[in-house]
Amino acid sequence: MGKFDDLPETRRKGLEKMEEVYGFDMSDGEGDFFRYTADHLFADIWNRPGLSNRDRRLFLIGMLVGQRANDVLGIQVPAALKNGELDEDALRELVILACHYDGWPNGSRMNAVVEDAIGKAKRAAGS
Known part of the structure; x- marks a missing residue:
């Protein structure tokens, strides 16, 4: 049960x-x-059918970056990493893409969220 x-x-x-x-x-x-x-x-x-969780997550992360919603991004990025939907390299590629399409300052904010999530995941894996 x-x-x-x-x-x-x-x-x-x-x-x-x-x-x-x-x-x-x-x-x-x-x-x-x-x-x-x-x-x-x-x-x-x-x-709903038609999109995987990873597809939905990628789309959602893109919208959150554009909205400067780093609070919610701080939930979605670690979850994508933990669930294996996006690895460190993929998350860092999203940062580079965001910098060029949404502006360097916003991509830099996303980078801080991504690197924080990666650091926390590595520390959790080491303990």
Whole structure:
């Protein structure tokens, strides 16, 4: 029996996909924001056919860079690294691409997020 089996099917499906995408344990939450996040975004949108999690992640990272959303980028980049969707080289290539298409200052901010995630992953692997 799974830890979400006592929840409605849509919520279970959403929480399981959230764990898969983010790479960390999730728990059920309250309120409309959490409901839309779990039941719609993850149970429905992230489970649609046609794109892999990696495809969705690449697209999302691109949008976040363009929006200067480094707070959310700081969640997505480590998750992509942890889930094996993007390795260190691929993340660093995205930085170079961002610098040239979205401007050097913004690419530099992304670089800080990427290098922080890589450093943390290496330290975690070493312990």
